[in-house]
Amino acid sequence: MSDLPSPLSPHQERFWFLQRLDPADASYNIYWVHRLHGPLDPDALGRALDALVARHEVLRTRYPERDGVPAAETAPPAPVPVERLDVTAGGIEAAHALVRARVATPFDLAAGAPLRISLLRLGEREHVLCLVLHHIAGDGWSMRVLGGELSALYQAFADDKPSPLPPLALTHGQYAAELAAAADDGRALAYWTGHLAGVPDLELPTDLPRAAVRATTGGIHRAAVPAELMAAADRLAREHRSTAFMVLLAAYQVLLARHSGQRDFCVGTPVAGRTRLEHEGLVGCLAGTVALRADLSGEPTFHQLVDRVRAASLGAFGHQQVPFAELMRALDVARDRSRTPLFQTMFALQHAEPGGLALGGATGAFLDLDHGQAKCDLALEIWRSATGTECHLTYSDGLFTAATAERLTARYLTLLRSLLDAPDRPVHTAELLPEAERAELVARTAGGPLPAAELPTAPARFLDRARRTPDATALHGPAGDLSYAELAAQSARVADRLRAHGVGPGSVVGVFVERSEALPAALLGVWRTGAAYLPLDPQHAAARGSLALADAGAACVLVTGRTADRLPADTPVPVVHLPEPGESVPDPGRPDHLPGPEDPAYVIYTSGSTGRPKGVAVGHGALAAFLDATAARVGGAGPDACWLQLTSISFDISGLEIHLPLTTGGRLVVPTEEDVTGDGRAVVRLAADRRVTHLQATPSGWQLLLAAGFTGPQVTALAGGEALPLPLAAELRRRSGRLFNMYGPTETTIWSACWEVPEEPAAVSLGAPIPGTDLRVLDADGGLCPVGVPGELHIGGAGLALGYLGRPDLTAERFTTGADGVRRYRTGDLVRHREDGGLEFLGRLDHQVKVRGHRVELGELEALLLAAPGVRQSAAALHGDTLVGYVTGTADPADLRARLAAALPGYAVPAAVLVLDALPTTPNGKLDRKALPAPPRRDAPAAEGHAYTGRSAELHRIWCEVLGVDAVGPDEDLFDLGGHSLVIARIAARVRDRLGTDLPLDAFFDTPTIRSLGALLEVAP
Known part of the structure; x- marks a missing residue:
């Protein structure tokens, strides 16, 4: 070894730290592989390789650690080890497998040179030469230099001549020393810190959840770029005095914006870093990466966007001398190990050089293999050559599937063509979807035609049933049974x-009636006057009922002797008592004022975001269409059907339980209020005794029934009103004959989509639209969201409500007409199309939260909590800037947090997990997220005056030494104190020397406090 270690360049320091952080990471291995045809002189090749490594000392340099700081130690020239293997038996397939393994094998940078050479013999005149180099010792330019010099050296030695290469003007060690000595006036760093201040992470939709640690394995998809597209890109570049790189990058930014919904993010791009003539022949790590900030604010045309990209590129390239590691330290962005800092995607335009390696008579072409590595989430490279252009999309297989990469590539080419064809149009209007994918999406959205119906409304259908089967049992109530004729009377x-x-006709009647035989009679009686009913649950707050009655302009409110006293004294409408069952029957010839399909059937009040409830008016045509669609998709119609009226009357899904059996000749079972409000056992007994065939509840309600011992092999179970957790779906499916996950907002009449849960569900889906319904997943600009891309669900079709009663402004806001002329309701629900054709519910748009600048889906966190052993129910909420998880069951909160920390990025791990006796619910049985309690307050101890003991005391001394401070509190964050990659390495080195424990570097990211690291040290051997 040389006596004095050489300094590392800032780029090398970064690669050294990344390798120490994850020794198994091979994503920074670079390579070239050539298949050689013709005679090969092994001795000449060996001498050429020896000369090549002797010429470039960086190829024989290792990088040990000294007190947490890397050093470069260069070995003297020596024969280069070459792995020589005979693969004639396995052929080229065996050679490919061996080469991929060599490329994917990580280097130990402290133990030996960052160079690996293999020569595989396929036959007498057939070989594969593979050279693998760690990025710490080279870059793409270096690989071209090595190929050219190897060819020249081989030819000279084969001809028994000396090396034809002139001495190097500069060695890599000298280059690194010059960088270390160079003074920076700070202007370049100031440019970057100002330019990148506040830039958010790019939140691309992924197929798999983002793990706590970024996956470094990946795949690649290749596709040809039509020549006419490249020609058009060149023309537009000349028009803007820019380059094809800038035009193609602008199109890529549009692709990313359309998939993420963001207008502000960064894209990384490589820069050669060779600013002087003597750099051209240098082998080493000179290349860097700059972060280009995208700006798609407003509604730019493609012309305008290209100009923005040109300005950003010129500014970045003009200040590229700032090392990336230094920039990360200045911006304090290096603490999230789930993604690459500053940018999560890269773009490059590469120019492939013609020809390949020439070793005398043995010549061959470069083999471009999928080496299975990914440096970031997504990277698009455009390769131009004399024979054509290809785009290569590299993706992390911890986030994306191969099918998604293929679709992304096709969408990029479609989008590029659309942008180039009409560069004067706003970029958000450009066509994103290939024709085949668009046709598939449109086909997915339609639920098919409704079955033919003889009668247009529910009251007409009930009265028809009463005439045709008057003696058939209509309902089983607490006081006895009623036939259809008796219920009609x-x-x-x-x-x-x-x-x-x-x-x-036109009136609204409040129905304040307890759960009994009187309730269906009241609803049907309101309809027979031509009026709409306003259901009010006597178990709910009476003041809210009075507000709804006043807002709806109700003509009166129906009560019974049991509910009249529950109304407040200042009820704003007349109170009408229901007639007693024994009262005389009115003249049977008196005509009913049966409503038509366009008349309102009921008005349901839902919570308003401003605190003012809003009344949703649903028409009779919409209700009838829903009943027909549900009967066709789920069943539950006809004399053999028996439904349990389990749901509160103020929850619109009760309309299915009541009206479907009574309009098709089935039976309705009405429990008492005491049955429903108990622990679930009375409902389970009642369902079994009355041979209920269809039972509907929210997931929270089903949890209660399952705990009460529900088992119903004859029952078709319907779950809806909340997201259905996978564990619950699996358990409920095992205990029922059939299970449907139902989805739909009040504004589109009860349910709009359904999915029959298979016997062994792997994931929960919303399924497909019911007949007569149209579902569209749209982005913020009203465009169709591709498969896998989240968007807001818009619902149209026969089930659409009339609107909000007396609220034309709100109706116009939420019920919109799209570019296709179809009226749809904006649900506010975030969903996406899945590859299997179903819809995946991701949460509410208003349930997305930001934690330290990162977007967190509460639904994802809740699903992971629910999957943990001992958890029965789960929820999550943000209190201020503190993320909190909530569970019921027997799980330990500390174990849950540890489980989450192993699966989620650090920012997505809740600061606390609280175990509750029960999750708070609304009167309709849904999770009441606003009622989740805030976490108990914990004040962090001050830095001074804290008494450390045991190994934590020595850890505290080490922190103070490295950070240059007098004291550190036990819960102070290392990164908040100025910690960065080299600080971490120095602390770890001193812990190893003084305490004999080798702390992995990733521990500092997961547990960046003395208290948490001290706990690790106490249990370490």
Whole structure:
């Protein structure tokens, strides 16, 4: 070894730290592989390789650690080890497998040179030569230099001549020393810190959840770029005095913006870093990466965007001398190990040089193999050559599938063509979807035609059933059974009494009736006057009911003797008592004022974001269409069907339980309020005793019924109103005959989509639209979201509500007409198309939260909590800037946090997990997220005056030495104190020397405090 170690360049320091952080990472291995045809002189090749390594000392340099600081130690020239293997038996397939293995094998930079050479013999005149180099010792330019010099040296030695290469003007050690001695006036760093301040991470939609540590393995998809596209890109570049790189990058930024929904993010691009003539023949790590900030704010045209990219590129290239590691330290962005800092995607335009390696008579072409590595989430390279242009999309297989990479490539080429064809149009209007994918998406959105219906409304269908089967049992109630004729008679009494109070077509009638036989009669009686009913649950707050009655302009409110006293004294409308069952039947010849399909059937009040509830008016045509669609998709219609009226009347899904059986000749089972509000055992008994065939509940309600012992092999179970967790879906499917996951907002009439859960579900889906329904996943600009890309769900079709009662402004805001002329409802739900054709629910748009600048989906966190042993229910919420998890069950909070830390990026791990007796719910049985308690306050101890003991005391001394401070509090964050990669390495080195424990560097990212690291040290051997 040389006596004095050479300094490392800043680029080398970064690669050294990354290798120490993850010794198994091979993503920074670079290589070339040539298949050689013709006679090969092994002695000449060996001498040429020896001369090559002797010429470039960086190829024989190792990088040990000294007190946490890397050193470069260069060995004297010596024969180069070459792995020689005979693969004639396995052929080229065996050679490919061996080469991929060599490329994917990580280097130990401290133990030996960062160079690996293999010569594989395929036959007498067939060989494969593979050279693998770690990025710390070379870059793409270096690989071209090595290929050219190897060819020249081989030819000279084969001819028994001396080396034809002139002495190097500069060695890599001298280059690194010059960088170390160079003074920086700070202007370049100031440019970058100002230019990149506040830039958010690029949140691309992924196929797999982002893990706590970035995956470094990956794949590559290749596709040809049509020559006419490149010609058009060149023309537009000349028009803007820019380059094809800038035009192609601008198109890539549009692709990323359309997939992420962001207008501000960074894309990395490599720069050669060879600014002087003597750099051209130098082998070493000179190349760097610059972060180009995208700006798609406003509605730029492609012309305008190209100009923005040109300006950003020129500014970045003009300040490229700032080392990336130094920039990361200045911006404090190096602490998230789940992604590359500053940018998560890269773009490059490469020019492939003609020809290949020539070793005398043995010549051959470069073999471009998929080496299975990924430096970032996604990277697009455009390769131009004399024979054509290809795009190579490299992807992390910890985030994306091969199918997604193929679709992304096709979308890029489609988008590029659209942007180049019309560069004067706003970029968000450019066509993103290839024709085949667009056609597939449109086909997915339609639920098919509705079955033909004889009668247009639910009340007409009920009365028809009462005439045709008057003696059939209509319902089983707490006080006994009612036939269809008896129920029709009771509803006629209600209608007669309401007419006496002036109720008629166009009226709204409040129904404040307990769960009993009287409730269906009241609803049907309101309809027989031509009015719409406003359901009010007597178990809910009466003040809210009064607000709804006043807002709806109700003509009156129906009550019974049991509910009249629950109304507040200042009820704003007349109170009408339901007639008693024994009262005389009104004139059977009295005509009903049956409503038409366009008349409102009911008004349901839902919570408003401003605190003011809003009344959703649903038409009779929409309700009838929904009942027909549900019967066709789920069943539950006809004399053999029996439904349990389990849901609160103020929750719109109760309309399915009541109206589908009563309009098709089935039976309705009405429990008592005491049955429903108990622990679930009474409901389970009632369902079994009455031979219920269809039972509907929210996931929270199903949790209660399962805990009460529900088992119903004859029951078709419906779950809806909340996201259905996978563990619950699997358990409920095992205990029921059939299970449907139902989805739909009140504004589109109860349910709009459904998915029949298979016996062994692997993931939960919303399924497909029911007949007569149209589902579209749209981006912020109203464009179709591709497969895998989240967007807001818009629903159209026969189930669309009339709107919000008395709120034309809100109706116009939420019920919109798209470019295709179809009226749809904006749900506010975030979903995406899955590859299998279903829809995946991702959460509410208003449930996305930001934690330290990162976007976190509460639904993803809740799903991981629910999957942990001992957890029955889960929830998550953000209190201020603190992310909190909530569970019920027997799980230990510390174990849960550790489990989450192993699966999620650090920012997505909740600061606390609270175990509750039960999750708070709304009166309709849904999770009441606003009622989740705040975490208990914990004040961090001050830095001074804390008494450390055991190994933590020595750890504290080491921190103070390295950070240059007098004291550090036990819960102070290392990164907040100025920690960075080299600080971490120095602390780890001193811990190893003084305490005999080799702390992995990733521990500092996961547990960056003295308290947490001290706990690791106490249990370490």
